[in-house]
Amino acid sequence: MLLEQLINGLTLGSIYAIVALGFTLVFGVLGIINMAHGEIFMVGAFVGVMTTGVLGWPLWLAFIASIVVTGILGYLLERMTLRPLRGKKGVSHLAPLISTIGVSILLENLSHHIFGAGNKPFRTEFAEISIEIGSVSIYIVQIVIFVISIVLMIGLSVWLSKTKAGKALRATAENLETASILGVNTKKIITLTVIIASAMGGIAGILVGMAFNSVSPQMGLAIGLKGLAIIILGGMGNVKGAMVGGLILGLSETFLVAYGDSGYRDAIAFIMIIFILLLRPQGIFGSKIAEGR
Amino acid sequence: MKVLRKASLFFSVLMLLLLTACSGESTGNEGSTTEQTDEKISAKFGVISYLTGAGAAYGEAITQGLKLAQSEINENGEVNIELVIEDSAGEAEQALSASQKLMSDDSTLAIIGPTLSTEFFAVAPEADLNGITIMGTSTTAEGIPEIGDYVFRNAIPEALAIPTAMEKAIERTGAKKVAMIYGNDDVLTQSGFDTMKKTAEEMGLEILTIETFQKGQSDYNAQLTKIKNTNPDLILASALYNEGAVIMDQARKMGIEVPFVGGNGFNSPQVIEIAGDAANGLIVATPWFGESDEQKVVEFNEKYEAAYGKRPDQFAAQAYDALYIYADALKRAGEADRELFHEALAETKDFEGLLGNFSFDEIGDVVMDVKVVEIKDGKFIEFE
Numbered sequence: 001m002l003l004e005q006l007i008n009g010l011t012l013g014s015i016y017a018i019v020a021l022g023f024t025l026v027f028g029v030l031g032i033i034n035m036a037h038g039e040i041f042m043v044g045a046f047v048g049v050m051t052t053g054v055l056g057w058p059l060w061l062a063f064i065a066s067i068v069v070t071g072i073l074g075y076l077l078e079r080m081t082l083r084p085l086r087g088k089k090g091v092s093h094l095a096p097l098i099s100t101i102g103v104s105i106l107l108e109n110l111s112h113h114i115f116g117a118g119n120k121p122f123r124t125e126f127a128e129i130s131i132e133i134g135s136v137s138i139y140i141v142q143i144v145i146f147v148i149s150i151v152l153m154i155g156l157s158v159w160l161s162k163t164k165a166g167k168a169l170r171a172t173a174e175n176l177e178t179a180s181i182l183g184v185n186t187k188k189i190i191t192l193t194v195i196i197a198s199a200m201g202g203i204a205g206i207l208v209g210m211a212f213n214s215v216s217p218q219m220g221l222a223i224g225l226k227g228l229a230i231i232i233l234g235g236m237g238n239v240k241g242a243m244v245g246g247l248i249l250g251l252s253e254t255f256l257v258a259y260g261d262s263g264y265r266d267a268i269a270f271i272m273i274i275f276i277l278l279l280r281p282q283g284i285f286g287s288k289i290a291e292g293r
Numbered sequence: 294m295k296v297l298r299k300a301s302l303f304f305s306v307l308m309l310l311l312l313t314a315c316s317g318e319s320t321g322n323e324g325s326t327t328e329q330t331d332e333k334i335s336a337k338f339g340v341i342s343y344l345t346g347a348g349a350a351y352g353e354a355i356t357q358g359l360k361l362a363q364s365e366i367n368e369n370g371e372v373n374i375e376l377v378i379e380d381s382a383g384e385a386e387q388a389l390s391a392s393q394k395l396m397s398d399d400s401t402l403a404i405i406g407p408t409l410s411t412e413f414f415a416v417a418p419e420a421d422l423n424g425i426t427i428m429g430t431s432t433t434a435e436g437i438p439e440i441g442d443y444v445f446r447n448a449i450p451e452a453l454a455i456p457t458a459m460e461k462a463i464e465r466t467g468a469k470k471v472a473m474i475y476g477n478d479d480v481l482t483q484s485g486f487d488t489m490k491k492t493a494e495e496m497g498l499e500i501l502t503i504e505t506f507q508k509g510q511s512d513y514n515a516q517l518t519k520i521k522n523t524n525p526d527l528i529l530a531s532a533l534y535n536e537g538a539v540i541m542d543q544a545r546k547m548g549i550e551v552p553f554v555g556g557n558g559f560n561s562p563q564v565i566e567i568a569g570d571a572a573n574g575l576i577v578a579t580p581w582f583g584e585s586d587e588q589k590v591v592e593f594n595e596k597y598e599a600a601y602g603k604r605p606d607q608f609a610a611q612a613y614d615a616l617y618i619y620a621d622a623l624k625r626a627g628e629a630d631r632e633l634f635h636e637a638l639a640e641t642k643d644f645e646g647l648l649g650n651f652s653f654d655e656i657g658d659v660v661m662d663v664k665v666v667e668i669k670d671g672k673f674i675e676f677e
Binding site: 001004005109112116211212214254255266 | 345346347348349350352353477504505506507509510511512513514515516518519522535538539542543546547548563566567568569
C-alpha cells in the first residue's frame with residue numbers, strides 16, 4: 001500500500017510540477033501570473049484526445065501536435081494580450097493578469113462549444129502497459145510522467161544557466177531595460193519564454209489525459225489553482241522550487257487520502273500556502289530579490 | 294502597430310461573437326406570450342438549467358430533452374409552449390437569481406429545474422412562496438417534494454432507487470463487505486451516500502472504508518488504492534456519471550474487478566463512452582432503460598440522435614417526460630392560470646410517458662416502477 005501510494009503521489013506531483021514550471025517561467029521573466037496557463041494545459045490535453053482518438057495518430061505525433069498548438073497559443077497570448085500592455089504609460093501592473101484571465105475564460109468556453117461538456121476519454125494502447133511487482137502494478141505512463149518532469153526541470157535549469165539564450169532570458173528577468181540596452185532582443189526573449197511555458201503546459205495536459213483518462217474543458221481551473229499554490233510554496237520564479245513544490249503537494253495530497261480523510265484533499269494546498277506565507281513568504285527556494293518587481 | 298490594432302480588433306470581434314453565442318441559447322421559442330388564440334392554449338415555462346461549468350453536460354441533456362418535447366408538442370398543435378431557458382452554472386445563488394428573473398415575469402406559468410438538488414433547495418421554497426409550480430427533472434435528493442405544495446419532481450428519489458439496486462446486487466453476488474466512495478460537495482451525491490449507508494447498515498453489510506472526492510477531480514488513484522487494499526466484495530459509489538466513469542476506469546486499471554453499485558446520477562450511456570470496457574459491472578436502478586425495445590423508447594432514441602447526434606440519457610428522457618407532464622396538466626387546466634395549472638398537475642395520475650406509468654403521490658413525489666440495469670459487454674442490460 002505504501003509503495004502504491006508513493007507511486008500515485010509521485011505521478012500526481014510530477015504533473016503538478018510540470019504545470020508549475022510553466023507558471024514559474026512566465027512569472028520569473030515577466031513578473032506576472034499567467035492565469036490562462038491552466039486553460040492552455042487543457043487545450044494541450046484536448047489536442048491529445050483529438051489526434052489520438054479521432055484522427056488515430058500515434059502518440060509521439062500527438063505530443064508534437066500538442067506542443068505545436070499550445071506553442072502557437074503561447075505566441076498569440078504574448079502577441080495579443082501581453083505585449084500591447086507592456087511598457088505603456090498608465091497601464092496598471094494588474095492589467096496583464098486581468099487580460100490572461102480573459103484568455104482563460106475564452107479558451108474554456110471555446111472548448112466547451114467545440115468539444116461539449118463532460119469528460120472525454122483518452123485512449124492509447126500505451127496507457128495500458130503495466131509492470132507487475134507483486135500485487136503492485138506500475139504503469140509505464142507513470143514512469144514516463146516522472147521522467148519527463150525531471151528531464152524538463154534539468155533541461156530548463158541547464159538552458160537557463162548555460163546557454164546564451166538562457167542567459168539573455170535571465171538578464172531580461174533581472175532588468176528589462178538594461179538587458180535591452182546591452183543588446184538583448186527582449187521582445188524575442190519574452191515571446192520565447194511564453195511559448196516554452198505554454199508548450200510545457202501542453203505536455204502536462206497530454207500526460208494528464210493519459211494517466212487519468214479524463215479530459216474536460218473545466219480541468220484547467222483546478223490544476224491552474226494548484227500550480228499557483230505550488231509556485232507560492234516553492235518560490236515565485238524558481239525552477240527548482242516549482243519542481244519540489246509540485247512533488248510535495250502531490251505526495252501530501254495522496255498521503256492525506258491514504259492515511260487521513262479524503263475530504264481534506266483540496267484543503268492541503270491552501271493550508272500549506274498559509275503556513276509558507278507566515279513562515280517564509282518568499283517560498284522554499286525563493287530569494288528576497290525577486291520581490292518588488 | 295497596424296498589425297496589432299487589427300489583431301485586437303479581431304479579438305474583440307471574437308469576444309463579441311462568443312457573447313452572442315452565449316445568449317443565443319437562452320431563448321427557446323420567440324414570440325407568443327401567455328394568451329389564448331384560436332382556442333389553442335399558450336403557456337410560457339421557465340427553465341433553469343446547469344449550462345456552463347463542470348456539470349454542463351447534465352444541463353445540455355436536459356435542455357435538449359425539453360426542446361425535443363417542445364417541438365413535438367407544438368407541432369401536435371393542442372397547446373403551444375414557450376420555453377425561457379436560464380443558466381444556473383451549478384451555483385445555488387445563480388439559480389436563485391435566475392428563478393427570481395423568471396418569477397417576476399407574470400406570464401411565466403411554471404418552472405422546470407434547476408438541475409442539481411443543491412440548487413433546487415435554494416430555488417423551490419421561493420417558488421412555493423410565490424405560488425408558482427416548480428418541478429425538478431433531475432433532483433433525486435431526499436426531502437425535495439416536502440419543500441412545499443407547489444413543489445414536484447419526476448426524477449425518482451435515491452431513497453427508492455438505491456435500495457432496490459443494492460438488494461438485487463447483493464442477492465446475486467452475495468457480497469458481505471463493501472467499500473464506499475462519494476462526492477462530498479454535492480447534495481445529490483451526499484444524499485445518495487446517506488441512503489447507501491443506511492441501506493448497507495440495515496442489510497448488515499460490513500463497511501470497510503468510506504472515501505470522498507470533489508467535483509471535477511481527475512485523479513482518484515489515492516482513494517482507490519486504499520479501497521483496493523481493504524478487499525471489498527462490492528463498491529458503493531455515489532457519484533455523478535462524469536466523475537463516476539473516470540473512477541471506474543482508474544479502478545479497473547488498478548485491478549479492482551468487483552461490481553459497482555451507483556445512484557441515479559451514475560446512470561448514463563456516457564459512462565460507457567468515457568470508461569469503455571472498464572464500465573462493465575456497473576449496477577444502477579433507473580426509471581430509464583435506453584436499450585429497451587419498447588416502441589416509444591426506440592422512437593425517442595432515434596429522434597434524439599437525429600437531432601443532437603448522440604444517444605439520450607436519463608436526464609434527457611426525464612426532461613422530455615416532464616414537459617409532456619406539464620403539457621398534459623395544461624390541457625386539463627384549460628387555460629394558462631397558475632392556480633388551475635397547479636391543481637391539474639397535482640392530479641396527474643397514470644400518465645403514460647416515455648419512462649412508463651407515472652403518478653404523483655399526495656406530496657408531489659414520484660410513483661412509478663424502477664428497473665435495475667447493469668453494464669455488461671459495453672451495453673446496458675436488465676439485471677437478473
